[in-house]
Structure formats: structure tokens, C-alpha cells
Amino acid sequence: MWIVEKKPVSTMNQIAALSAEEIEEINEEASHYEQRRAASIEALKIIQKHRGWVSDQSLKEAAALLEMSAAELEGVATFYNLIFRQPVGRRVIMLCDSVSCWIMGCDRLRDKLVQALDIDYGQTTSDGEFTLLPAPCQGACDRAPVMLVNGQLETHLDEDKIDRIIASTADANK
Numbered sequence: 001m002w003i004v005e006k007k008p009v010s011t012m013n014q015i016a017a018l019s020a021e022e023i024e025e026i027n028e029e030a031s032h033y034e035q036r037r038a039a040s041i042e043a044l045k046i047i048q049k050h051r052g053w054v055s056d057q058s059l060k061e062a063a064a065l066l067e068m069s070a071a072e073l074e075g076v077a078t079f080y081n082l083i084f085r086q087p088v089g090r091r092v093i094m095l096c097d098s099v100s101c102w103i104m105g106c107d108r109l110r111d112k113l114v115q116a117l118d119i120d121y122g123q124t125t126s127d128g129e130f131t132l133l134p135a136p137c138q139g140a141c142d143r144a145p146v147m148l149v150n151g152q153l154e155t156h157l158d159e160d161k162i163d164r165i166i167a168s169t170a171d172a173n174k
Contacts (some may be wrong), residue, residue, distance in 0.1 A: 001111075002033075005008055015055070017058075017061060018047070018058055018061045018062065019050065021127050022046055022047060022050055022058075023065065025046045025064065026039065026042075026043045026047075026065050026066070027174055028148050029042040029046065030043070030065070035067075036065070036066045036067045037072070037141070038065060039064045040062075040066055040068065040072075040073055040076045041076060041080065041083075043062045044059075044076065044080075045072075047059075048054065048083060048084060052088060052090075053084040053085065053086060053087050054077055054084065057061050059073055059074060059077060069120060070075075080116055080132075083150075087102060089124045089131040090128060090129055090130075091101055091129055091131070091149060091150055092148075092149070093113065093117075093132050093137060094133045094134070094135035094138075094147060094148040095110055095113060095129060095132070095133070095134060095147040096135050096136070096137060096138045096140075096144070096147060097110070097134045097135065097136075097147060098141075098144075099141075100137075100141035100144040101136075101141075101144045101145040101146060103144070104120055104144040104145045105145055106144075106145045108159075109145055109158075109159070109162060110113070111158050112135075113132055113162060113167050114132070115160075116128050116162065116163065117132060119131075120132070121133060124154070125162060130169075135148060138153060143155035143156055145157045147167060
């Protein structure tokens with residue numbers, strides 16, 4: 001399991017309470033289930049969609065809405081590697097390190113990403129743009145090595161493609 005290194009990033013302030021919009025969306029999801037707790041993953045995704053990550057306070061408030069304990073919802077949140085429990089950059093890069101990607105050189109690509117971004121796994125660039133994380137299998141072994149960039153699968157990676165992805169991602173932000 002990876003741990004995201006905490007770094008102060010001024011654009012990622014924690015908001016103490018769930019917004020009315022978040023509460024409405026969570027209640028809408030929960031209305032589809034006999035037990036409100038069944039919407040726990042969707043509730044976490046809703047919070048993350050609005051905030052970029054799930055703070056302790058927002059998790060506690062969501063747990064209360066879902067009629068479950070914060071510890072139970074924390075168990076759900078920490079089980080899924082796409083729920084971020086600490087602030088992340090605007091772009092999250094998740095490099096697959098499973099067997100097929102490892103055989104195809106993901107270690108070399110990790111080194112390239114570390115050098116290009118000047119961060120290591122679990123860290124966020126000083127400008128808050130990128131967070132780099134290892135990832136389990138993405139189910140694209142026939143196109144290895146692969147990585148997710150903000151949920152978009154990038155396949156058949158090599159050093160040149162990594163440079164193009166980083167450059168295009170940075171350009172898209174201008």
C-alpha cells in the first residue's frame with residue numbers, strides 16, 4: 001500500500017462541512033438502496049469529485065448521512081486505491097507495477113517519471129500539478145506498460161511517450 005506524502009499546497013484547503021450539493025448527491029445515490037450504507041463508494045466518489053480527495057471531516061459527515069460509523073466508511077475508503085485520503089495534485093499519475101508492466105520495463109519508466117517530475121511515489125510536485133503513485137494491474141497487460149493519468153489509460157509506454165504525456169498534460173493546464 002502506498003502513502004501519499006503530506007505537503008502543504010495552498011489550493012487544497014480542507015472544507016469543514018459537506019456542501020449542500022454534496023449532501024444532495026449523496027442522498028440521491030443512497031435513495032436507490034434499501035440500506036443507505038450501500039452507497040458508501042458512490043458517496044466517497046462524490047466527495048472526491050468535488051474536493052479532489054476525502055478529508056477526515058467529510059468522511060465523518062458522509063458516514064453519518066449513510067447511517068454508518070466513520071470507521072466502517074474509512075474501511076471502504078482505504079480498500080479502494082482510487083479514493084484519495086490525502087490531498088493530491090491536479091493530475092494523478094498511477095503507474096502500473098504488476099507483472100506484465102514490470103516485465104515490459106515499468107521500473108525504467110518510474111525512474112523517468114521520478115526524474116521528470118522531481119518527485120517520488122506518494123509525492124506531489126511543488127506546484128501541486130502532479131502526484132505520482134504506484135498502481136496494481138490496470139487490466140491492459142496486452143498493452144503494457146501502462147499508467148492512468150487522471151483516470152485515462154495510457155498504453156505502450158516508453159520514455160518518449162512519457163515526455164509527450166507530461167508536456168501535453170501541462171500544456172492543457174495553461
